[in-house]
Amino acid sequence: MTDVLVVAELSLGKIRKTTLSAIAFAKTVAEGTSGEFDVLVIGDGAEDAADEVTGFGARKILTAAIEGDYRCEAYAPTVAEVGKEYGVLVACASTYGKDLMPRVAAKLGAGVASDISKVAIEGGELVYTRPMYAGNVIGTLKVTTDVQVVTVRQSEFEPAAESGGSSDTEEVDVVEADVASRVQSLGIEVVQSERPDLSEADVVVSGGRSLKSAENFEKVLEPLVDALGAAMGASRAAVDAGYVPNELQVGQTGKVVAPKLYVAVGISGAIQHLAGMKGSKVIVAINKDKEAPIAQVADYFLVADLFDAVPALTTAVKKAKG
Amino acid sequence: MKILVPIKRVADPANANKVKVSGATVTHDGLEWVMNPFDEWALETALRLTENAADKTRVGEIVIVSIGPKEAVETIREALGKGAERGILVEGTDAELDSHVVAQVLAKIVEKEKPDLVLMGKQSADGDSNVAGTKLAETLDWPILNYVSHIETADDGKTLTIKRELDVGVQTLKVTGPAVLTVSDRILKPGTVKNGVTPASFEYGDLGDLNSRLSNLKNIMAGRKKPLDETTIAALGVEPKRVDSYVGFKLPAGRSGNTTYLATVDELVSKLQTEAKVL
Ligand SMILES: Cc1cc2nc3c(=O)[nH]c(=O)nc-3n(C[C@H](O)[C@H](O)[C@H](O)COP(=O)(O)OP(=O)(O)OC[C@H]3O[C@@H](n4cnc5c(N)ncnc54)[C@H](O)[C@@H]3O)c2cc1C
Numbered sequence: 001m002t003d004v005l006v007v008a009e010l011s012l013g014k015i016r017k018t019t020l021s022a023i024a025f026a027k028t029v030a031e032g033t034s035g036e037f038d039v040l041v042i043g044d045g046a047e048d049a050a051d052e053v054t055g056f057g058a059r060k061i062l063t064a065a066i067e068g069d070y071r072c073e074a075y076a077p078t079v080a081e082v083g084k085e086y087g088v089l090v091a092c093a094s095t096y097g098k099d100l101m102p103r104v105a106a107k108l109g110a111g112v113a114s115d116i117s118k119v120a121i122e123g124g125e126l127v128y129t130r131p132m133y134a135g136n137v138i139g140t141l142k143v144t145t146d147v148q149v150v151t152v153r154q155s156e157f158e159p160a161a162e163s164g165g166s167s168d169t170e171e172v173d174v175v176e177a178d179v180a181s182r183v184q185s186l187g188i189e190v191v192q193s194e195r196p197d198l199s200e201a202d203v204v205v206s207g208g209r210s211l212k213s214a215e216n217f218e219k220v221l222e223p224l225v226d227a228l229g230a231a232m233g234a235s236r237a238a239v240d241a242g243y244v245p246n247e248l249q250v251g252q253t254g255k256v257v258a259p260k261l262y263v264a265v266g267i268s269g270a271i272q273h274l275a276g277m278k279g280s281k282v283i284v285a286i287n288k289d290k291e292a293p294i295a296q297v298a299d300y301f302l303v304a305d306l307f308d309a310v311p312a313l314t315t316a317v318k319k320a321k322g
Numbered sequence: 323m324k325i326l327v328p329i330k331r332v333a334d335p336a337n338a339n340k341v342k343v344s345g346a347t348v349t350h351d352g353l354e355w356v357m358n359p360f361d362e363w364a365l366e367t368a369l370r371l372t373e374n375a376a377d378k379t380r381v382g383e384i385v386i387v388s389i390g391p392k393e394a395v396e397t398i399r400e401a402l403g404k405g406a407e408r409g410i411l412v413e414g415t416d417a418e419l420d421s422h423v424v425a426q427v428l429a430k431i432v433e434k435e436k437p438d439l440v441l442m443g444k445q446s447a448d449g450d451s452n453v454a455g456t457k458l459a460e461t462l463d464w465p466i467l468n469y470v471s472h473i474e475t476a477d478d479g480k481t482l483t484i485k486r487e488l489d490v491g492v493q494t495l496k497v498t499g500p501a502v503l504t505v506s507d508r509i510l511k512p513g514t515v516k517n518g519v520t521p522a523s524f525e526y527g528d529l530g531d532l533n534s535r536l537s538n539l540k541n542i543m544a545g546r547k548k549p550l551d552e553t554t555i556a557a558l559g560v561e562p563k564r565v566d567s568y569v570g571f572k573l574p575a576g577r578s579g580n581t582t583y584l585a586t587v588d589e590l591v592s593k594l595q596t597e598a599k600v601l
Contacts, residue, residue, distance in 0.1 A: 137573065
């Protein structure tokens, strides 16, 4: 019997969808071991946000209100104090989860299974699968401490669906740590977009260095993105060049996506980029070099100059969608 | 300012698709060992924080530490050749190490060296875990700032203004050191590291596809002569007790491998509609 504590992720007082992937993990483990799961909502606006996760079958929703911007130093002591009673603590492997959970693990002397793609239950024991070497090796890992700390790859854990009912809510005491006073947040510039979120979209269109400017991203790529109702992504080279903000980076260092359709426009397909998108269902490459390594993963490869092909494709997609 | 930069050698990440597995081991036959590129970014950042780039003088100290086999000395020497002042090798094998043991070992080194900052890669290009830096910070009861893209130090060298890249956007923070920092890709862009010594008018060139500055023959030779201590996990008083362990490795299932080349947009649209059924 393994009880699981899900650590929810808040942004601007709302639960991020990443949390639903962690809940999906928790359900699998709790059901597979006849245990239960609770959700800890921690941060600014935790009490109001608790309602958002009430219908997912958790035994309890725990809330810990901490004012101000996120800092792991301020959150970790409470998560560890609450979490020490559980078999597994889980969050999504977003920057939030990857920042917070190892600190919690260190407080508890716990082992971490980071950015896992799968969990199996073998003889009551949890066995984790995780991509390593930029997705070129799949490791199988066991954690040997009483409390196990896990972060789950969002693209590999389908968001949990609401199952109805409502969970009881309980407030927990906030534990403070002196070290938090050494880190003061001056603000988070939260980027809000009308487009679907990169990590959650069914279609992703990404552009590379070859787009040559922020203006071309806007004029050439964005119409295609919108015609497809897609999220926009980018290679590191395009982010480094300042064409698009860093939240759009796909790859080993950026976001890992696995949409139904991924369109790589003028992206060579470096190993680190492939790490972030090769789990996509259908991959289309638009590139003028037919030898580009993106061919290793592309199902369809349009050999063309993007500046001709992308506007034409945009028109054709609009027509096809009516 | 004194900065500790932990580095790891990894099998050339640009060829990670040539790595092989057998049972519970990963083999890298034929692959070159290189400094973990994420650590190189941290090293470059540390160099920028401890120099006057305009007159090419060093104004601080960088200590490099690597936990690994004897051969990791070469990787430490490479960092010394780029400008770091001293090196420490802690001998250990992969089988003894997980993020918990690494954090314990680094904490011992920090206690000895008393740096103002520890600058690290956020992950190693092989394990991709993203855990050790944060565990180290908690072990030391220091702040951790992950994914740092900008650093500005105040005159006292203790207060840092930092920007870091989160999934939701960029966070700006004021941090009182000592602290552990891991850096993001963008830290290598010109104008991101300001140490109050290098004149504001100085601009670092774009490194392009390099992960840290190149070294010249003279500096490489100088690096060979810099002090490099060797110790062991046991000598530091750390018990190599892992808290997680790998039971097996396999290669990922490949994609179909069939790439259909198309010459026109119309052909592509028709394939997406009738074959892939995604339009
Ligand atoms: C430690 C580390 C981590 C990294 N992490 C990431 C990561 O997370 N994500 C990531 O993306 N990269 C990452 N990189 C960088 C990666 O190695 C590549 O440098 C980067 O992905 C290249 O971006 P690109 O494909 O846009 O540019 P390029 O490699 O320059 O490719 C441009 C492509 O565009 C094509 N092209 C040019 N003009 C046209 C045109 N007019 N029409 C059609 N095609 C055209 C070219 O044929 C070429 O294939 C990382 C690197 C390191 C060392």
